[in-house]
Amino acid sequence: MLTGRYQQGGFAIGRTSPRARVFVNGVDEGLASEAGYFIVGFDRDAEPQAIIRVVNADGEASHMAQIAPGDFDIQRIGGLANNQVNPTGEALLARIRAEAGRKAQGFASRADLDGFKTGFIAPLAKYRISGRFGGQRVLNGEPRTPHYGADLAAPAGASIRSPAAGVVAFAETGMHFEGGLTMIDHGQGLISLYLHQSRVDVRRGEMVSQGQVIGAVGKEGRATGPHLCWRMKWRGRNLDPTLMVGARTPA
Structure with missing residues (x-):
C-alpha cells in the first residue's frame, strides 16, 4: 500500500x-520499520519509472x-563574495574539504526509525518562498548545479521547528557555505537539512520531536539575506522537502 507525490523530487510512503x-529498481534499499512503514525518494533527475518491490x-x-x-526554473543570484562562489587558497580549500x-x-x-510516518509540518510558522527546489542556479553570472533546497525567507532569529521526529545526525555552526547547519535523520536514510542558521539549539545524537525548536533563521554562509534553506535527501537522492508537508502514511 503506497501514498505519495510521484514526481521528480517526490516520494512514496508505504506500509507492508x-x-x-524494500527494493527500488532492483537495488536493495533496506528494511521496513517494525510497524511495516517504509519510504522511497525520487531524485530531482529521476527517470520516468521506478519499480518498488517489497519482499517478506x-x-x-x-x-x-x-x-x-x-x-x-532558473535562479539568478548576484552580489555574493567571490570566496563563496570560487573559493581559493589552500587554507580555505582544506577547511571546505574537512x-x-x-x-x-x-x-x-541510517537510524532505525520511521519518524516520517506522522507526516511533516513546515519548519517555519511564517515564511515566503524565495527560491524553489530544483532550479538552475546562476551565481554572480556563472551557471552552477541546480539548487537542491527550498529557500524560505523569514526574519533573522525566527524559530526553526523540526518537521517530523528524528535523531540529529549533524549540528555545527560556522560552516563556510552553510553557516549554522543541522541534519535530522527521520529514518531509513531520509535526512532533512537546515542551512544558514544564526543559532543551532541541538546536538548530534539528540532525539527531536515534531515541532521542537532546533535553531533560528540567519544569513550565515552563502546567503544574501536571512532565510532558511531547507533540503532533503533519501540515500543520496535530492528531494523537494516542501512536497513532504502534509504527507500521510497509508492506514
Missing part, C-alpha cells in the same frame, strides 16, 4: 509487513511508479 525488504517470508509485491517531470567529510558522516546516518 514488519521488516520486509510469504512472498513479494511490486508496483511500477510513474514519475512526472518536475517544474524547475567540512565536506563531516557532512558526509551526517548523510551516512
Whole structure:
C-alpha cells in the first residue's frame, strides 16, 4: 500500500509487513520499520519509472511508479563574495574539504526509525518562498548545479521547528557555505537539512520531536539575506522537502 507525490523530487510512503525488504529498481534499499512503514525518494533527475518491490517470508509485491517531470526554473543570484562562489587558497580549500567529510558522516546516518510516518509540518510558522527546489542556479553570472533546497525567507532569529521526529545526525555552526547547519535523520536514510542558521539549539545524537525548536533563521554562509534553506535527501537522492508537508502514511 503506497501514498505519495510521484514526481521528480517526490516520494512514496508505504506500509507492508514488519521488516520486509524494500527494493527500488532492483537495488536493495533496506528494511521496513517494525510497524511495516517504509519510504522511497525520487531524485530531482529521476527517470520516468521506478519499480518498488517489497519482499517478506510469504512472498513479494511490486508496483511500477510513474514519475512526472518536475517544474524547475532558473535562479539568478548576484552580489555574493567571490570566496563563496570560487573559493581559493589552500587554507580555505582544506577547511571546505574537512567540512565536506563531516557532512558526509551526517548523510551516512541510517537510524532505525520511521519518524516520517506522522507526516511533516513546515519548519517555519511564517515564511515566503524565495527560491524553489530544483532550479538552475546562476551565481554572480556563472551557471552552477541546480539548487537542491527550498529557500524560505523569514526574519533573522525566527524559530526553526523540526518537521517530523528524528535523531540529529549533524549540528555545527560556522560552516563556510552553510553557516549554522543541522541534519535530522527521520529514518531509513531520509535526512532533512537546515542551512544558514544564526543559532543551532541541538546536538548530534539528540532525539527531536515534531515541532521542537532546533535553531533560528540567519544569513550565515552563502546567503544574501536571512532565510532558511531547507533540503532533503533519501540515500543520496535530492528531494523537494516542501512536497513532504502534509504527507500521510497509508492506514
